[in-house]
Amino acid sequence: MINTSDLSVKLIEEVREEYGSPVYVFDEGAFKENYHNLQETFQSYYPKYRIAYSYKTNYTPYICKKVLEYGGLAEVVSDFEYYVAKTVGYKDRDIVYNGPYKQESWKELIENDGILNVDNIQEAKRLFEYIKSNPDKEFGVGIRINIDAGQGYISRFGIEPYSEDFKYIIKEIQETGNLYLKGIHCHIGQSRGIERWQARVTEMLTLADALFMDDPPEYIDLGSGMFGDMEPVFRAQFNGGVPSYEEYARVVAKEVADHYKDETDDKKPWLYTEPGATLISRYIWLISTVISYKEVRGRKIAGLDCSFFNAGETVRYKRLPFHAFNQSQKYKEADFAGYTCLEDDILTTDYEGFFDIGDPVVIGNTGGYSLVFKPPFIQPDIPMVALREDDTLHLIKKGQTFQGILSDYYI
Numbered sequence: 001m002i003n004t005s006d007l008s009v010k011l012i013e014e015v016r017e018e019y020g021s022p023v024y025v026f027d028e029g030a031f032k033e034n035y036h037n038l039q040e041t042f043q044s045y046y047p048k049y050r051i052a053y054s055y056k057t058n059y060t061p062y063i064c065k066k067v068l069e070y071g072g073l074a075e076v077v078s079d080f081e082y083y084v085a086k087t088v089g090y091k092d093r094d095i096v097y098n099g100p101y102k103q104e105s106w107k108e109l110i111e112n113d114g115i116l117n118v119d120n121i122q123e124a125k126r127l128f129e130y131i132k133s134n135p136d137k138e139f140g141v142g143i144r145i146n147i148d149a150g151q152g153y154i155s156r157f158g159i160e161p162y163s164e165d166f167k168y169i170i171k172e173i174q175e176t177g178n179l180y181l182k183g184i185h186c187h188i189g190q191s192r193g194i195e196r197w198q199a200r201v202t203e204m205l206t207l208a209d210a211l212f213m214d215d216p217p218e219y220i221d222l223g224s225g226m227f228g229d230m231e232p233v234f235r236a237q238f239n240g241g242v243p244s245y246e247e248y249a250r251v252v253a254k255e256v257a258d259h260y261k262d263e264t265d266d267k268k269p270w271l272y273t274e275p276g277a278t279l280i281s282r283y284i285w286l287i288s289t290v291i292s293y294k295e296v297r298g299r300k301i302a303g304l305d306c307s308f309f310n311a312g313e314t315v316r317y318k319r320l321p322f323h324a325f326n327q328s329q330k331y332k333e334a335d336f337a338g339y340t341c342l343e344d345d346i347l348t349t350d351y352e353g354f355f356d357i358g359d360p361v362v363i364g365n366t367g368g369y370s371l372v373f374k375p376p377f378i379q380p381d382i383p384m385v386a387l388r389e390d391d392t393l394h395l396i397k398k399g400q401t402f403q404g405i406l407s408d409y410y411i
């Protein structure tokens with residue numbers, strides 16, 4: 001896997017020349033390798049494991065289609081994301097629909113044996129009404145469980161086990177002739193450490209045993225929040241350490257395998273996780289250009305033609321891999337600021353290398369929660385090219401146009 005500072009200058013210049021700046025580059029070969037590493041590591045402990053790619057992290061259709069080709073599920077949380085999944089060719093049975101606000105598509109999904117995880121009681125009531133009005137068909141649903149895995153906050157998602165809402169839902173499922181409980185789901189944000197995963201899997205297996213006394217569930221979906229593979233400069237900032245896929249698989253997939261070791265293969269539940277950042281963050285680079293330089297009371301500030309919105313949310317908490325590909329060594333050391341009028345639009349502070357106006361700057365780890373979070377604030381969004389496995393470049397997302405943005409407004 002290439003590190004940001006080792007990218008080929010020839011490639012960067014080719015991309016800038018053909019597609020302009022700023023621009024994203026999706027490294028297709030490295031994305032595929034990481035995907036298969038994760039999948040194969042989990043499958044080596046528990047073969048009935050499948051990845052459900054989290055669309056909210058980056059729903060670029062070209063990337064979603066790659067996941068479809070690799071045999072992954074689509075994890076969606078809105079009718080819009082469901083539409084993306086269907087547009088790239090997903091069948092409902094390979095779509096997991098989560099989230100606190102599902103609009104209309106859940107009906108089509110459950111009609112066709114898709115995976116629906118109910119988040120709240122109002123959603124459950126709507127679902128029961130729909131199922132009762134379609135008595136000739138059998139439906140299966142899952143529940144998002146609100147678990148306490150020691151994360152230190154009360155999540156707003158899912159239903160607390162054994163609460164009144166939970167008991168009501170289970171009772172309704174048992175009493176509705178054409179409905180059965182298909183599986184259970186959880187996800188805990190900001191909990192990437194191995195102990196949190198250990199707690200998550202233990203809680204969920206205990207609950208699975210209590211809820212599915214005859215046969216195991218069809219699936220146990222443990223959500224996401226694993227660290228992915230990282231560049232050394234980025235990894236070094238995580239003081240608590242960054243577990244490998246092997247370490248995650250040993251506490252998650254192995255535990256599930258041990259738990260169901262006496263079941264026949266067809267009875268063992270599917271194990272899903274829903275990686276987003278884990279799969280995509282490292283494999284998209286943001287190429288940008290230095291447009292200005294100034295010194296203000298000793299502070300050195302370089303301006304870039306991109307903004308922190310393009311780099312994504314992680315840039316606000318950590319130093320992303322950042323490298324200026326310098327030819328002239330004119331300036332040295334600076335804070336690099338984005339094009340917006342926000343004081344905190346800073347892409348990196350105290351960069352130590354050389355640079356000059358017009359130099360390309362590459363920011364790594366910009367694949368997750370970047371373009372999906374980019375508002376049309378001050379400037380339209382930027383294009384993305386795929387660096388394919390045969391080293392050719394291919395445009396996979398056009399830059400937004402002024403006209404495109406204004407087309408939503410009445411003048």
Ligand SMILES: Cc1ncc(COP(=O)(O)O)c(C=O)c1O
Nearest residue numbers: 054187224225274275276277278
């Ligand atoms: C239900 C669910 N699944 C998966 C994800 C993806 O998590 P990550 O990007 O940390 O892998 C999220 C992120 O918020 C989520 O809410």
